[in-house]
Amino acid sequence: MKVLLKQSMAGLRVLVVLTVLLGVLYPLGVWLVSRVPGLQANAEGSVVEQNGTAVGSSLIGVDPVPADPAHDPWFHNRPSAGSKDSLGPGDPSTSGGSNKAATNEDLVKTVVERRDLIAKRENVAPEAVPTDAVTASASGLDPSISPAYAALQATRVAANTGVPVDKIHQLIDANTHSAGIGMPGVNVLELNLAVQHAR
Numbered sequence: 632m633k634v635l636l637k638q639s640m641a642g643l644r645v646l647v648v649l650t651v652l653l654g655v656l657y658p659l660g661v662w663l664v665s666r667v668p669g670l671q672a673n674a675e676g677s678v679v680e681q682n683g684t685a686v687g688s689s690l691i692g693v694d695p696v697p698a699d700p701a702h703d704p705w706f707h708n709r710p711s712a713g714s715k716d717s718l719g720p721g722d723p724s725t726s727g728g729s730n731k732a733a734t735n736e737d738l739v740k741t742v743v744e745r746r747d748l749i750a751k752r753e754n755v756a757p758e759a760v761p762t763d764a765v766t767a768s769a770s771g772l773d774p775s776i777s778p779a780y781a782a783l784q785a786t787r788v789a790a791n792t793g794v795p796v797d798k799i800h801q802l803i804d805a806n807t808h809s810a811g812i813g814m815p816g817v818n819v820l821e822l823n824l825a826v827q828h829a830r
Contacts (some may be wrong), residue, residue, distance in 0.1 A: 679820055687820045692774035695823065703752070704791040706784050706826070708819045709776055710745055712767040742766065753783050775816030778807050794829045802826055 677689045687693060694711070697703040731738040745765040750757040761779040781803045789796040806822040807815050 679824070681824060686824065688774070689818055689820060690774055691772050692768075692819055693772070694819075700752075702791050704788060704826075706776070706781060706788060706817075706819050706822050709763055709773050709780075710765065710767050711772065749783075753787055755783065759783065774820060775808075775818050778803060778815055778817055781807075781817040781819075781822065788826060792826055792830050794826055798829055799826065802829065 678685045679687050679689050692708040694708040695705040697705055733739075742765045746757045746760045749760045749764050753760075761777055761783065763777045764780045764783070782800070785796055785799045785803065788794070789799045794802075802822060802825045803817055806825060807817050809815060
């Protein structure tokens with residue numbers, strides 16, 4: 632009985648010490664480090680603000696839904712595997728790929744359908760639609776598109792916003808950056824905000 636009591640007290644002491652260390656001090660330390668200048672934006676989700684209002688995150692792509700698809704003034708993200716329709720926006724609260732192989736008949740059908748819808752939306756031949764426009768990213772929430780996909784959308788955006796197409800191309804170039812693996816990418820949220828500001 633004495634041994635059992637001694638082991639129980641030792642276990643209780645370990646529980647209290649680890650609770651304080653890992654349940655209080657460690658989270659507090661991580662929070663304090665996140666307040667260091669230069670880290671705070673990343674720690675808070677890289678929130679993009681306009682006029683003091685949060686309008687999105689530079690790390691999470693959420694495809695804008697036009698109020699009137701015939702007069703669509705927005706650049707669009709890559710499609711999401713989690714979307715209910717081919718091009719519709721995905722649910723930003725969940726992410727994930729389709730896990731379908733490139734030879735999967737359903738995936739091939741979806742890619743062809745996306746290509747045809749984008750070609751119709753942008754008034755180009757289906758062969759002109761870039762690969763990233765029809766394939767979902769692994770997370771389905773990729774914030775960037777290729778410069779080729781942005782350039783494909785430039786004419787439509789210019790026509791529906793009144794911003795000259797040359798200015799649209801300048802904004803695409805200004806918002807093109809390295810996407811992390813050496814490939815250039817265009818952050819769609821930041822580009823859409825720049826276009827709206829140029830109107």
